Amino acid sequence: MKTVMLTYPQTLTSDELHTQPQVLAIGQFDGLHLGHASVILSAVRIARETGVQAAVMTFHPHPKEVMRKGDYEGYLTPLRDKEEILAGLGVNILYVVEFNDEFSKLTPKQFAHDLLLPLQTRTAVVGFDFRFGHQGAGDEQLLRSLGGNDMTVETVPPFLLNGEKVSSSLIRGLLKRGQMDEASQWLGRPYSIRGTVIHGEKRGRTIGFPTANLELLDRYVIPAKGVYAVRVQYGEQMLRGVMNLGVKPTFHESGMKPTFEVHLLDFEGQLYDQELKVELVHYIREERKFASIDALISQIREDALTAARLLS
Template sequence: MNIVRLAYPWPENGIPREADPQVMVIGQFDGVHLGHSSVIDYGIRLARRLGITASVMTFDPNPKEVLGKGDYEGYLTPLSIKEEILRGMGVDTLYVAEFNHAFAAVTPEQFYEQMLVPLHVHTAVVGFDFHFGHRGAGTPELLRELGQDSLLVETVPAFLLEDNKVSSSAIRAALREGDAKHATKLLGRPYQIRGVVIDGDKRGRTIGFPTANLELSERYVVPRPGVYAVRVLAEGVWRAGVMNIGFKPTFQTGETRPSFEAHILDFQGDLYGQQLAVELIDYIRPEQKFGSIDELVTQITRDAESARQILL
């Protein structure tokens, strides 16, 4: 997959004009969930049928982050993960448009004339609720009007699961509630976070449950604090594990930021400095404060067994 990065304002000579036409799927696609996949798959199939390039245009950082929207919680799929998913789906070219305040002021007309026309877009494929341009004034209908006879616009309807629309906001809500299984159903895959293993307080190894303390690599949507059955990609192998997300109340650390500590079942090794990927499979229990270390060890033993039953 070819990745092209675009930044506004464009160079004086503008965006290089593409030599060949392409089908372009346009959207933020945070999560690349089942609804997003239905739009992207439609565009890829159309491009294959026409014998032209299948491309996707997305925006980074997330517009909500740049514009300071109050409901912004972080990414479901940071750009690095999004790129991997799109590559696996068969996208030929990914355009990553840098979203900044200057780009936020671009009108729908400018977006069409300065971005889509130079890129020789044959067909734009968008979701039913697609908006673009300053204050989201652009709609699929306006894009058709702007393109007239030179641009086709295909709109893909909402993707329904059990009569409910699949959306990024529904996935965020599921994660806030600790419903990892429902998030998996909406995403079409488990929710994944990534981070580098850093030094922690090393209490886990003293009680027989060494943990990998992750420093997240991106600003992710943080799930509900608690204990989860997880799969961990460590040293190139997916392994069963249990993860605590939270504030370690038993030790009264006074943490204001949640920690992410994973214990990998039946694993011995040094993971410090390595990047791990962790998939949330199921919620086991809320985080809780224990009266003694012995009580904590007993519960962790139960958690590990619960995770083993869920995963193995």
């Protein structure tokens, strides 16, 4: 899959962009959950049926981050994760449009005529609640009108799971409550984070449970504090582990920034400066303060056994 970064006003010509007739799924797609996947896979299907390339257009940074609206607290799928997932869905090209104050003021007509049509968009595929242009003035009906004879529009209905519409905001809520099984169902995969292993307090090795301390690579949505059963991708290896996300109250009183400490069940060796992708598969328990180091060690041992059982 090819990724093309776009800014507005767009100064590149179609030749420089190497554009071809394409079917284009349009949306923010943060989370790339089952609802988003239904839109994108519809675009891929239409593209295959018509013999053109399948493309996706998304926007970065997140409009809520730029406009400082709502309770935006981070990404479910930062751009790198989004690229990886989209490639697996069969997308040929990803357009990442820089969302800034100037772009937020585009009229619906400018969006369609200055951005979509020059990319040779033959079919635009959007979700049922798609809005575009300044202050969300445009909807799929207006997009269809603006496309005229050059661009058709396909609207994908809401994706329902157990009778409820799958949405990014509800997935964020599930993560904040530690409801990982439900979040995984709605995402279609376990929620994951990426980080680089950094030097920590090195306390884990002294109690028999060495940990990899992660510095996150992006501004992720942070799930509930607690202990998780995790799968860890390290290069080509997929390893089992148990992760503590929290402030380590047994050792610290208050005011500490949450840390991500992963104890790997199937690995021995140094991981400093290495990148790990961590899938949060199951929430085991909440973080709590222990009366003694021995009590903590006993609980960590039990957590490791629980993680091994859940991941077997």
